[in-house]
Amino acid sequence: MNTIQSIKTKVDGLDVHYYKAGQGEPLVVVHGGGGDARTWWHNIEALSENYTVYAPDLPGYGASQPLDGHYFIPELAGFVGSFSDNLGLDRFHLVGHSLGGGVALNYALESPHKIRKLVLVSSLCLGSEISLWIRLLSMPALIRSLGGLTLAVLRGVKWLVKAFLAQVEFIMPLSPSSVSIGGSVTTLKEQTLVLANRLSEVLMPTLLVWGAKDLIVPVRQAYAAAQVIPDCQLKVFQNRGHNVHRDEVKQFSHVLTGFLG
Secondary structure (H helix, E strand, O other): OOOOEEEEEEEOOEEEEEEEEOOOEEEEEEOOOOOOHHHHHHHHHHHOOOEEEEEEOOOOOOOOOOOOOOOOHHHHHHHHHHHHHHOOOOOEEEEEEOHHHHHHHHHHHHOHHHEEEEEEEOOOOOOOOOOHHHHHHOOHHHHHHOOHHHHHHHHHHHHHHHHHOOOOOOOOOOOHHHHHHHHHHEOOOOEOOOOHHHHHHOOOOEEEEEEOOOOOOOOHHHHHHHOOOOOEEEEEEOOOOOOHHHHOHHHHHHHHHHHHO
16 A cells, blocks of 8 residues: 655645655546545545555645635636646646536646546536535525524534435535635536537547436536547446545546556
């Protein structure tokens, strides 16, 4: 088992934290909006058997310093570029989950020469639809108006939903950074940044991984995207939801290793 290193560095003047493990071709993994790089912990352990895995905390998440101003997916994609440049990575595999998938897709479109292969897991930006829970709980004005007691109730609701509906795990955007990015990626109607009309420009080999029971981003977006991305494979876990990489660590690693080579 490869030791996972916890490392601090500077990226464009920001204090940034990331995890690193393994050896082999470089693989950068980008977390979703409901957590930080620790959500990849068991995946890092598994994938580091074949790759050098880098898992950064996005700015404002985990132990990384926040950005100034508002958070938008293109700005976070720019961070991925600066982070990889800081590490001296000329070309690398890129994996992103949920919000991180939208970030990874945006970066791959803008810097295709940097990406060997792309993996999007339950990704944003493939279509406009997203769950009502996320649309409501990602409204900054709503979140800021909630007191501590109300937030405790919401956390309790999350626990109940997870207890009785094992496939459901919705994102609770309660940190300042999560509130900011939540308000920039959704409205009360839909996702704000949809890249479906650019999917034909995704020329690197791409793998979409989804849970058929994803209640955050519907799997039909993956099926539609797979028909448009030129060199695309699709893996759907029939009995899983939004966090397939965490729910199926061994099988997820097997699928990625088979795709990345």
